[in-house]
Amino acid sequence: xxxxxxxxxxxxxxxxxxxxxxxxxxxxxxxxxxxxxxxxxxxxxxxxxxxxxxxxxxxxxxxxxxxxxxxxxxxxxxxxxxxxxxxxxxxxxxxxxxxxxxxxxxxxxxxxxxxxxxxxxxxxxxxxxxxxxxxxxxxxxxxxxxxxxxxxxxxxxxxxxxxxxxxxxxxxxxxxxxxxxxxxxxxxxxxxxxx
Numbered sequence: 001x002x003x004x005x006x007x008x009x010x011x012x013x014x015x016x017x018x019x020x021x022x023x024x025x026x027x028x029x030x031x032x033x034x035x036x037x038x039x040x041x042x043x044x045x046x047x048x049x050x051x052x053x054x055x056x057x058x059x060x061x062x063x064x065x066x067x068x069x070x071x072x073x074x075x076x077x078x079x080x081x082x083x084x085x086x087x088x089x090x091x092x093x094x095x096x097x098x099x100x101x102x103x104x105x106x107x108x109x110x111x112x113x114x115x116x117x118x119x120x121x122x123x124x125x126x127x128x129x130x131x132x133x134x135x136x137x138x139x140x141x142x143x144x145x146x147x148x149x150x151x152x153x154x155x156x157x158x159x160x161x162x163x164x165x166x167x168x169x170x171x172x173x174x175x176x177x178x179x180x181x182x183x184x185x186x187x188x189x190x191x192x193x194x195x
Contacts, residue, residue, distance in 0.1 A: 005123055006123070006124070007122045007123065008121075008122060008123065008124045008127075010064065010065055010066060010067045010118070010121050010122065010126075011064070011065050011121075011126065011183070011186050011187070011190075012027060012065045012066050012067075012070075013067070014187075014190050015190070024070055027066055027070055027074075028066070028070055028073045028074045028077055029074075029077065031062040031065070031066055031070070031071070031074035032062075032074045032075070032077040032078040032081060034058050034061070034062065035055060035058035035059055035062055035074065035075065035078045035088075036058075036078060036081065036082075036086075036088035037058070038053075038054035038055055038057050038058030038059075038061075039053055039054060039055035039058060039088060039089060039090045039091075040054070040090075040091065040092060041053065041054030042054070042090045042091040044091075045167055047162070047163065047167075048155075048162075048163035048164065048167065049101075049102035049103070049151075049154060049155075049163070050102060050103055050106065050147070050151065050163065050164055050168075051090055051091065051103075052167070052168065052171060053090040053091075055089075055090055055110075056106075056110075056113070056140065056143060056172075056175070057175050059075055059078075059110045059113055059114050059139075059143070060113060060114065060117045060136055060139045060140070060175075060179075061179075062074040062075060062114050062118075063075075063113065063114035063115060063116070063117035063118035063119075063121065063139055064117050064118060064120075064121040064126050064132075064135060064136070064139075064179075064183060065121075066118060067118045067119075067121060067122050068114075068115045068116075068118035068119040068121075068122060069115075069118070070118075071114040071115060071117070071118035072111040072112075072114050072115040072118070074114070075110045075111040075113075075114045076111050078110070079099070079107060079110065079111070082094055082095070082098065082107075083095070083096040083098075083099060089103075089107075090103070101154075102150070102151055102154040102155075103147070103150075103151075104150045105146045105147040105148065105149050105150020105151055106143055106144075106146065106147035106150065106151075108146045108150065109142045109143035109144070109145065109146030109147055110143060112142035112143070112146065113139040113140060113141075113142050113143040114139065116138055116139045116141070116142060117135055117136060117138065117139030120134075120135035120138060120139075121135060121183075126183040126184070126187070127183070127184055127187050128184055129180040129181060129184050130180070132176075132179055132180040132183040132184055133176045133177060133179070133180035134176075136175060136176035136179045136180070137172065137173075137176050140172050140176075144164075144165060144168075147164055148160060148161075148164045148165060151163065151164040
């Protein structure tokens with residue numbers, strides 16, 4: 001017997017219900033640009049080739065706001081924009097070569113992370129603080145997993161976690177905590193548009 005999880009509208013759907021493919025395409029384009037703007041917030045770390053970046057925040061918000069499919073599509077468009085030479089990657093970087101470098105695994109994890117966070121939002125996980133916190137952290141897991149796999153080709157195994165995971169966890173927890181307040185607040189402000 002098949003069981004289907006109940007799906008909920010995302011915040012974007014509640015604010016601006018979809019009117020068709022053109023509406024969805026516009027939402028994907030806007031979200032890809034939002035990710036690009038977030039990625040410009042960058043703090044280089046002297047001990048790792050991976051910078052602290054706002055890009056992951058943009059990626060996860062694309063997922064929770066647009067849902068799994070449109071969120072992942074926005075991230076794929078963002079990656080296409082950067083690969084084509086637009087300066088949208090972290091700190092204004094551009095070019096396909098970044099998908100093959102030390103941060104390439106993280107970039108490859110972006111669409112998966114957006115899809116995961118979006119899927120949880122479609123299940124109502126963005127409506128309460130505790131679940132919103134977990135949804136954001138869950139979206140980060142594939143980004144870290146693929147990021148570490150890619151980074152392992154460039155750094156010694158014994159320093160992999162120190163260069164690719166530990167420095168980023170406090171920011172990830174902070175980002176998730178802020179989101180745990182903002183996402184349910186957005187739903188509260190929308191009131192009757194919850195379902």
